Amino acid sequence: MAICSTLATIMLFYGQYQKKAAKITQEFTASANEVAQETLSLMRTVRVYGTEQQEFGRYKHWLEKLADISLRQSAAYGFWSFSFHTLYHATQVIAVLIGGMSILAGHITAEQLTKFILYSEWLIYSAWWVGDNLSSLMQSVGASEKVFQLMGLSSSNQFIMKGSQLQSLLGRIEFVNVSYYYFSRSMVPVLQHINFLVHPNEVVAVVGLSGSGKSTLVHLMLRLYEPTNGQILIDGYPLKDLDIKWFRERIGYVGQEPRLFRMDISSNIRYGCTKDVEQKDVERAAKQAYAHDFISSLPNGYQTLVDDDLLSGGQKQRIAIARAILREPSILILDEATSALDAESEHHVKGVLRGVRNDKTKRTVIIIAHRLSTIQAADRIVVMDDGRIVEMGNHLELLLKDGLYARLIRRQADAVA
């Protein structure tokens, strides 16, 4: 009985230790992956700043931590193995001694002693087997805890609640007294009392200083966040009541840092397009985005695999614009689509905007740009400052107003001169 409870205690201790070790190993692996990924993608930065030694030190630190954990894990296993074998052999010796004496005294028969020894051996090895597997089980539990946590997360309300689908999306967007605070900075209002209306097929540019809330405005429009106060109406319907999948399928969005995937250029342009599209449609979208010429000059053209260093920032932007155009969206949103562009690409983007305006398929366009030259032809320019709309009008009207927009234009002209 005492032996069994000692064995059980050791097993429990060992199991607990294995679980802890598995957790630490998992954390280490995640961090090591992160360090490795960071080091790869920031290789240039590391080289330029000459921080190779510092990075090497960080990696060494984690390796030492892993070595320490492995050492302690081996020591714990050694202890468990040693204790078990000592107990096992001691049990056998005691059983033979006491059993032998009992046979001599005539209390039990030799057959009974043999049976007892065989059964106890069977019991002890079964206990050993359970202990060994229990530790692997604990290791798996420790490693899979995070996975189960993620699997346990419930879907966002957006996808649980089946919203309404309109007959068609006209592209009328209205912000009604919208305010927004990020959860992590609940004391700082990012958007305050935003009221404005975008008419169907209108080209509206949003400009302002860095951090004035332009991207947040677009993220609310895409329902990536919900307004803290106020509401957004799409074609007169509250955005939160619309079927989000249906709504997003009708939107073309080019973000600040468009992501391309490790697949060929054609698949990158088709990405997320639910319609049946042929290669000629892909090429037409690429032409509209001024991407066709450089894609055709690549060795495998549209079948070229997108690799890390294959394309420049401007070329990635143009592929992302082609991706957005291919969806034939009712609302096209370009967030700082010109920020990573050189003068030639900027000229192309102006062409894209002209093309979009002259296109037979009418659509609402919202463009956020730092390069104000790109958006002078917009129907309306919304100027933001510190989370508020401070001016609104077309290019000439705003220049005459001589406010923030005029100042930004002068500042950019000075910078170019």
Ligand SMILES: Nc1ncnc2c1ncn2[C@@H]1O[C@H](COP(=O)(O)OP(=O)(O)OP(=O)(O)O)[C@@H](O)[C@H]1O
């Ligand atoms: N996820 C976030 N959590 C907390 N604060 C955020 C988050 N994203 C943005 N902010 C803050 O919200 C404010 C507005 O950011 P936003 O990106 O909308 O500005 P922006 O006008 O688009 O800036 P930029 O022109 O530099 O892109 C900034 O002060 C920013 O620090």
